[in-house]
Amino acid sequence: MRDVSPWREPVPLDGAMGEPRARGRFGEYGGRYAPESLVEACREVDEAFREAWADPGFRGTLARLLAVHAGRPTPLTPARRLSEALGVQLYLKREDLTHTGSHKINNVLGQALLATRMGRRRLIAETGAGQHGVATATAAALLGLEATVFMGERDIERQALNVFRMRMLGAEVIPVTTGSRTLKDATSEAMRHWVGATGDSHYCIGSVVGPDPYPWMVREFQRIIGDEARVQCAAELRTGVPDYVVACVGGGSNAAGTFAGFADTPARLFGVEAEGGAGVARGRLGVLHGCRSLFLQDDDGQITQAHSIAAGLDYPGVGPEHAHLRDLGRARYVTVTDAEAVAAAVRLARTEGIVPALESAHALAWVIRAAGGGELPAGSTVMMTLSGRGDKDVSTLKELL
Structure with a gap:
C-alpha cells in the first residue's frame, strides 16, 4: 500500500x-x-x-433526522450524589439516551x-x-x-x-x-x-x-456532541466552560466529537483508554486500516492484540487526530483497568441510577481516581461524555458481580 x-x-x-x-x-x-x-x-x-x-x-x-429519529439534543445531567462524594462538579453528556443507545x-x-x-x-x-x-x-x-x-x-x-x-x-x-x-x-x-x-x-x-x-x-458528524455540550455548559456553569472535558477512547469518535466543541477553550481535554488497548499511551507509529497513527506493535512492527473488557475499546490503536492532539499537548491520554471500569459502572448505577456502557465507564473510572488522588482539584467542574448505555454489557457484568 x-x-x-x-x-x-x-x-x-x-x-x-x-x-x-x-x-x-x-x-x-x-x-x-x-x-x-x-x-x-x-x-x-x-x-x-x-x-x-x-x-x-x-x-x-x-x-x-437527529432530532426526530435519534432524539437530539441529549441532556447534560448533573451527577449530584457522585459529585458530592468526589468533591467535584460532574456533568454527564447523555449520549446513552439517543435512539439505539449510543453516540x-x-x-x-x-x-x-x-x-x-x-x-x-x-x-x-x-x-x-x-x-x-x-x-x-x-x-x-x-x-x-x-x-x-x-x-x-x-x-x-x-x-x-x-x-x-x-x-x-x-x-x-x-x-x-x-x-x-x-x-x-x-x-x-x-x-x-x-x-x-x-x-x-x-x-x-x-x-x-x-x-x-x-x-x-x-469527527464532523460526531462534533454535535461537543457543540451541544458547549452550549449546555454555557447555560449551566458559572464559568461557562468546564475545567475538564473527559471521554473514553478506543478508535476515538465520541472523544473527537466531544473535544471538537471545546478545543478552542481553556478546558483541559482528557481521553481515557483501556489499559490493554492503549494506542496513545503505548503505541508506536505505524499504518493500519488505511491511516498512519499510533498502534500497539511488537519488536518486528507487527500489530499486536489489544484487550479490554469493553468490546468497543478492544482496538490496537487510535485515530490519527488523537495522536496529533497528544503531540500538540492539547489533550492528555490516560488508562484505566478492567476492574476500575467495572467498579465505576457499579458506582454510577448505585449513586445516579444510570447503568453506563463499559466503554463509558472507563472515562468515569479515571474521573473517580483523579478526584480521589488530587489530580482533579476540589471544586473543579468536569464534563464527561457518557457515550452509551450498559444494556449490552449486562451479561458480562452478571458474570463478574
Missing part, C-alpha cells in the same frame, strides 16, 4: 481540530494508505462529503444520508461492541438501504443482544473468525469486502480511523 491522498493546499488548523492539512494529515498522522482498488472510492467519498457538508439542504435533513447514530445517519446522495444502496460496517452495527442497521432500515455488518466471533458471543437487534432490523451479520476475532479483524474484513463492492456500497466506518477522509468526516 502507499499514501495516495490527493494533494490539497494546507488549511490553517486554527490551533487544533480544524480541517486536516494537505493529503488528509493531522501533523504526521493520517493520510490515505489504501490499496489501488480503493483509491477512487476514497476520492469519491471525499468529494461527496465536501459537497454535502457545504450544502445547507443536506445539513438540514441530517439535523431533522454511534450521529455518524451513521450522516454517512447513510451521504450514501443515498452518492447513489449507493448498501452500507458495509464493522462493529465491536455492536453499537455501531445496530446504528448502521437502524439507519439502513430507516432509509431503505441494505446493511452488511462484520463482527468478530468473540464479540458476537459477548454482545449477543446487539447481534439479535441487528438481525431484527434486517442487517446481515457476518462472523469474523480470523486473528483475535474482535474489532481489528472485523475492520480488516469489512475493508476487504468493500474492495469488491465499491460500485453499489458505501463503507460506513464507525470511528475516527481509516483512510482520508474518514477520520475528519466521522
